[in-house]
Amino acid sequence: MANIYDVAQRADVSVATVSRYIRGQPVRPDNAEVIAQAIADLDYRPSIAARALVTKRTGVVGMVVPNIANAFYSEVFRGFHDCLLADNYQVILANSDGLPNQETQVIDSLVRLGVEGLALVPLASEAALGSEAQRSAIRRLQRIQTSGSTAVVVITECLPYQEAFDTVSVDGREAAYVATRHLLRTGREHVMPLGGHPEADAVRRRIDGYHQAMIEYGLSSYSLRHYPGGMDRESGYRLMEKVLREHPEVTAVLGVNDQVALGALMFLEDHAIQIPEQVAVMGIDDVAEARIVRPRLSTVAQPQYEIGYEAGRLLLARTGGEEEPDGPICRMLPTRLKVRESTWELPQSVPEPKPEPLSSPGRDG
Amino acid sequence: MANIYDVAQRADVSVATVSRYIRGQPVRPDNAEVIAQAIADLDYRPSIAARALVTKRTGVVGMVVPNIANAFYSEVFRGFHDCLLADNYQVILANSDGLPNQETQVIDSLVRLGVEGLALVPLASEAALGSEAQRSAIRRLQRIQTSGSTAVVVITECLPYQEAFDTVSVDGREAAYVATRHLLRTGREHVMPLGGHPEADAVRRRIDGYHQAMIEYGLSSYSLRHYPGGMDRESGYRLMEKVLREHPEVTAVLGVNDQVALGALMFLEDHAIQIPEQVAVMGIDDVAEARIVRPRLSTVAQPQYEIGYEAGRLLLARTGGEEEPDGPICRMLPTRLKVRESTWELPQSVPEPKPEPLSSPGRDG
DNA sequence: TTGAAAGCGTTACCAT
């Protein structure tokens, strides 16, 4: 690999001049030309490592998510990515894979690599809740934010994080409230919430929103119910089965997120139970799959792309240096009810579906 | 940010000793203890950049894919990720977003960041085909492989890449052949292949496989047909409409990949055309969505996770230093026919579905 | 086992 000295020598100028040329500082035109040629000849690429050593700037930011294979995070990442690319940052993505250890590991790696900013979607798994583990994770992040030159933004509804970092989130309570109310308004009384562990702030808020709606409709007998469990499709599938066994009177289920709702929906489909006539299904998030399954899944949409984009903007605000806001700022983005086939009104005959635009570009390799 | 000198000073030893301690070399026990304490106190993290400057080793490898939001690549990445993590490498993922410019940009970034290895799923879009653009992309990669200390592996069926780099791929011709034969065997004669541009090696091979099967069945009148187009769901949706208009006699369509097939399937669903009774639908790849939609999509599965994992192994073989194989090695992985509801045999009544295990863990935040 | 000092490739400062 050629270095800046090789280029300088070949161009017959000093390294300082080459350095200036690289960074776009004024250089005499004839020199510029020779240097450009030398760079091309030698296939020279400035080492970010060496540069960072002196400037503290790498032009790289990182994002850590629990699971890239999850459509929700993919969209968040795309928004983040687009925002930062517009500011000439490169973005690298790392996976925490649902493992607290790996989360701290990859964060550490990114920091040591010299990322200027770090966007984190923290784990909210059973292993990482409330407890000491989470507090120490937060302390570590705080040290990174304070001591290092690494800005931090967290995408979460989790309070401890919101108190310490710039965060972006949605109002999960409201989302679940709207979802439940929609089910009630369309004639379902026996609504059951599915999945998630209430120890997680995000889950608790959603369950709260559900309870609130039920109580408002005078259905307090239901208001305390909840089938807790994992937050993936398999969990939704199993929970749906259990609910049907234990509460055959149920006329609607509300997945704590789309994955759970999709699992429930799949169970119903597999057992030839009419959706939404016998059981209506509703999710929260609006991941890409919700628009692919038939019947399409009703849900309360989180603006995933915007969440990522906003996280990027917060990061840039801190990275830019200049006028930093002092307190941690918490950006709350609005959700939106999406009524689809899985909760269509009961008496009404099924109208000709007007397909939504398909999303998510396809594999092209 | 504390550096190694701060630690040395606080521990009252030399930087050399600290350095040895960090790297696990023998240090007198009492010293080890003081150093450990100092590191903890100062929250010291060795700078990868500084280390890389002298060792040329960053412990980081990168992967570049066209689109993270695509389930196919997510799975490939997971396999790659798992393989490298087992060898204590950190993995960073970058998105080329379908844009040739951005592809070269992110590759460049990764290299300059000092990744020791680079796994690439190259663009195969219209913009990046056969032409000069592709050749120059390949040349760039070759220089990286040669001059730098960066190993390269490419995941592709594209010949020019296979000649120059370690590659991992599947036999797309065979896959399409198997898919088509399955359709023919189950009583469909009028099979139409959908999507993709034949200029892409991968697409051409798949179309070839289709042709071969049609010819073997004496259906050469169909053997030359192909509805070319994009490789995403929208394209599949539109192409399905077009086929139905121009060839209402069609009894089956073969998407050049699952996304196209899914688009076709959605069109049929939206227009209340019976699947598979009126039109059977088949894809190639087996992305996660294929198991979610109803009817479930029949397809020929690419071992996505294994593809990524194998790419990781090839990279490690080059990175490890020692005994490098000399020629470019091309690992060809087997595909597998997955018969699902979208192609069930015609006369047969619909059996009780035995659900496959659900896959892809869910959002847990 | 330890410490001193010479790099690694780049930028930034200071003369010129």
Next chain:
DNA sequence: ATGGTAACGCTTTCAA
């Protein structure tokens, strides 16, 4: 506008 040179934080000789 240019060139010389001291950092930057780490590893790696080489002596002790």
